[in-house]
Amino acid sequence: MPEFAPPVDHLDAVLAWLAAEPADDPVVDLTELRKHLDLPASQDIVGTQRLQALDLLRVRALDICSRFRPRLLTAALPLGRSLHLAAADLVEALLVLSEHYRVLLGELQRRWLWSRQQEMAVLSAQGLQMVGEAAMLSAMAGASAPFGLWQKAHALWRASGQMRDGGGVEATPVCLHYLRLLAIAVSQPESLTARELQWLFDFLESIALDGELSTSPIQPEAASYWIDLAQDSPPIAIARKAPGQGSDILFFGPLALNRQVSARVAWLEEKILEAEVVGLDTDGELLDPESSGLPEGLAPLEALALLRRLRDRWATPALRSQPRRRHQYRVQVGAGIKAVWDLLRGTAGEPSEWMVYNESPGGYAILSVGGVDCSLSAGMVLALRREPTQGWTVCVVRWIRSDNPDQVELGLQVISQGCAAVSVGFRGADSQSMSPALMLPPLPAVRPHFAIVAHAGTYASRRFILIHEDKHLYVAQCRVLGLDMQTASIELFQYEVDPYPI
Structure with missing residues (x-):
C-alpha cells in the first residue's frame, strides 16, 4: 500500500500548485497529487475550505486521467512495470478522493442536514465520478476491481438519496455515474480491449440513464441483476444466483439499453452498406459524433461488432453451462494468429509455457509461467497443447486478468480441436x-x-x-x-x- 505524505500545513501552497499549469508528464502530476491527498481530511481546514480543496483535487485528478488514459490505449497487456505501477497509483488516488466524499456525506447525514439534499446529490455524483474513473482504469490495465471499490460506490449512491420510492431514477449526474458503472460491470469488461472500454465508457454517457434501477425485481428476471448495497460486490445475475432479502437489495436491468443499441446497430449497418455500394472507405467519417450519436475511437466495423456483443450480453447474462475441474499442468502456447501459423509451418521458435489451473469441456483458465514474451488482448486467438506430439487446440481469449506485471491469467474458449x-x-x-x-x-x-x-x-x-x-x-x-x-x-x-x- 503506497504511503501518502502527511497533511500540508499551508493550504495556500497547495492551492497555488493546483492553480498552476499541470506538468507535461501526467505521472509527474500524479506524484504531486498523491502528496496532497490527505489535505481534505486535515483538521487545519474546515467548511468551505475543505470543499474547495476536495473539488480542486478532483478536477486535477480528472485532468491526469484524461492525459494518462491514452498510454493504456496504446499499451499491450501485460503492462510494463512502470506503467502498471503508475496505473495502480492513479486508481488508488481516485479511490482516496472518493472516500473523502463518502466521509463528508456521512458528516452531513449525521448532522441531519437534509435541507442540503441537493448539495449531497452533487457531492455523491462527484464521488461516484472518481469511482467510475478508477473502475475504468483498472479494467483498461487488465486488473480486477480494487478492494472496496464497490462498497464505496454503493455508499455514495445510498447517500445521494436519488432512489425514488418503488423504483426509478431521475436524469441527474449522480444517477448517470452509478448506472454507467453498473452497465460497464455487466458488459464483461475483462473481455474488452482498452480501446473498446474507452469507447463504451463514452457511449454510455449518452444512454446509461435508460437503464432500469428498482427496489423490486425487474422483468424479465433472466436478463436482470441484483445488488447488495451492504457488500463490496458488483451486480449479480439473477439467473446465476437468487437475490438476497432486505432493504439493501436493489435490482438493475440493462435490457432497456438495447433499444438504443439496436437503433445504432441498424444505423451503422445501413451506412456501411451504403458506403460499400458506392465504393467509399468504411473507415471514413461514418462515425462523426454529430451525425452518428456515437463516440470516436473505433472504426465503424469495430463499433458495429462491439455493439452486437453488448446487445447479446445485456439481453442474456453469461452463465456457466459446464462444470470446471481444477488442474495443474503445463502446456505449450502460441498467442496470435501469426504465431500459431508459424508454429504450424515450423518457422517459429519454441512456444511459450503456461500453466492450466482449471478446465471445462468448453475452455481453460491458464496462468503465465516465467513471464510473458508476447502481446495479449481479449478476443485474440491462442493455441495450446500439452505435449509436442499432440495437435493444437485453438481457443479465443475470453478474458484477461493481470493484477501484477509478472503474472497474467487468461480465460479461453475452445473453438477447434486442430487446425x-x-x-x-x-x-x-x-x-x-x-x-x-x-x-x-x-x-x-x-x-x-x-x-x-x-x-x-x-x-x-x-x-x-x-x-x-x-x-x-x-x-x-x-x-x-x-x-x-x-x-x-x-x-x-x-x-x-x-x-x-x-
Whole structure:
C-alpha cells in the first residue's frame, strides 16, 4: 500500500500548485497529487475550505486521467512495470478522493442536514465520478476491481438519496455515474480491449440513464441483476444466483439499453452498406459524433461488432453451462494468429509455457509461467497443447486478468480441436497480398462446415482464394457462408468451395 505524505500545513501552497499549469508528464502530476491527498481530511481546514480543496483535487485528478488514459490505449497487456505501477497509483488516488466524499456525506447525514439534499446529490455524483474513473482504469490495465471499490460506490449512491420510492431514477449526474458503472460491470469488461472500454465508457454517457434501477425485481428476471448495497460486490445475475432479502437489495436491468443499441446497430449497418455500394472507405467519417450519436475511437466495423456483443450480453447474462475441474499442468502456447501459423509451418521458435489451473469441456483458465514474451488482448486467438506430439487446440481469449506485471491469467474458449495454416485473399480487399489464417475442421452440432479464423478486417467480400501448402499445394476459390464470430482481433467464418468459380 503506497504511503501518502502527511497533511500540508499551508493550504495556500497547495492551492497555488493546483492553480498552476499541470506538468507535461501526467505521472509527474500524479506524484504531486498523491502528496496532497490527505489535505481534505486535515483538521487545519474546515467548511468551505475543505470543499474547495476536495473539488480542486478532483478536477486535477480528472485532468491526469484524461492525459494518462491514452498510454493504456496504446499499451499491450501485460503492462510494463512502470506503467502498471503508475496505473495502480492513479486508481488508488481516485479511490482516496472518493472516500473523502463518502466521509463528508456521512458528516452531513449525521448532522441531519437534509435541507442540503441537493448539495449531497452533487457531492455523491462527484464521488461516484472518481469511482467510475478508477473502475475504468483498472479494467483498461487488465486488473480486477480494487478492494472496496464497490462498497464505496454503493455508499455514495445510498447517500445521494436519488432512489425514488418503488423504483426509478431521475436524469441527474449522480444517477448517470452509478448506472454507467453498473452497465460497464455487466458488459464483461475483462473481455474488452482498452480501446473498446474507452469507447463504451463514452457511449454510455449518452444512454446509461435508460437503464432500469428498482427496489423490486425487474422483468424479465433472466436478463436482470441484483445488488447488495451492504457488500463490496458488483451486480449479480439473477439467473446465476437468487437475490438476497432486505432493504439493501436493489435490482438493475440493462435490457432497456438495447433499444438504443439496436437503433445504432441498424444505423451503422445501413451506412456501411451504403458506403460499400458506392465504393467509399468504411473507415471514413461514418462515425462523426454529430451525425452518428456515437463516440470516436473505433472504426465503424469495430463499433458495429462491439455493439452486437453488448446487445447479446445485456439481453442474456453469461452463465456457466459446464462444470470446471481444477488442474495443474503445463502446456505449450502460441498467442496470435501469426504465431500459431508459424508454429504450424515450423518457422517459429519454441512456444511459450503456461500453466492450466482449471478446465471445462468448453475452455481453460491458464496462468503465465516465467513471464510473458508476447502481446495479449481479449478476443485474440491462442493455441495450446500439452505435449509436442499432440495437435493444437485453438481457443479465443475470453478474458484477461493481470493484477501484477509478472503474472497474467487468461480465460479461453475452445473453438477447434486442430487446425491448419493457410493463406487467404479476398476479392475487393484493400491489400492484394495473401493473409495468414487458420483453417478449422467442422465441429459437430456447432459448425457443420470448415471455417477460417483470420485477423479482423480480412473478410472483405463473399469470395476469396484459399491456399494450403502441405505435402501438396492446394488452391481453391471459396465462398463465405456466414460470420460466426467477430472480436477486436479476429473474424471466424464458415465457408465452402465455390461451385461456380469466377
